[in-house]
């Protein structure tokens with residue numbers, strides 16, 4: 001059969017290709033402390049950024065920028081901003097949770113050879129963007145898709161990625177000189193890794209377990225709380 005112009009065949013991948021995709025998904029980990037000091041070769045970094053840039057985006061808005069943070073002085077300020085927020089975060093937990101929190105390493109800002117802030121420019125594409133007309137935050141969701149693409153590609157490249165979000169938004173904005181219309185969506189630490197946790201580190205360290213998938217699958221509508229009978233809808237007056 002003739003292929004329509006612009007289309008290409010879209011059958012399933014070969015078994016080996018499929019396995020590789022699921023392997024990247026299942027073995028991807030958030031990395032805080034296993035970074036090797038060696039630099040990431042430019043061509044590898046470019047492949048990761050291309051993977052991010054291939055992400056879906058609302059109205060094809062492509063609202064992301066990739067801000068590479070190389071200046072040690074800027075990194076030092078980012079690290080200080082993390083410490084400030086992390087001291088506050090620790091106090092939000094109580095008792096044994098606070099003790100466990102204190103033992104967790106939650107960033108690799110100084111050790112990772114590459115720091116990358118993926119931002120969302122909320123003005124890109126103009127005032128009215130296809131698909132964003134009623135759900136304004138879809139530009140942010142799009143940017144998160146770019147982050148996830150990069151994270152998966154990084155696993156395939158043997159590069160670890162750690163997402164650090166324990167910051168005051170204003171601190172990041174000030175340090176990175178972000179204008180008001182640009183949101184710092186993800187601050188990422190990247191570097192070569194030789195080992196990764198087999199399960200999420202937070203699970204391995206007893207912070208939280210993975211939920212059973214079966215408990216998360218719903219049908220048709222959100223279930224009523226146990227024992228609560230649904231009131232018949234009041235007629236509108």
Ligand SMILES: Cc1cc2c(cc1C)N(C[C@H](O)[C@H](O)[C@H](O)COP(=O)(O)O)c1[nH]c(=O)[nH]c(=O)c1N2
Pocket residue numbers: 028029030031032105106107163164165166199200201202
């Ligand atoms: C939006 C967002 C923000 C953060 C994270 C993730 C995401 C998606 N994660 C990583 C998070 O803890 C991790 O993904 C989960 O624990 C699951 O582990 P794996 O990613 O499967 O290794 C994360 N980890 C960390 O040590 N410090 C942090 O500030 C954050 N922030």
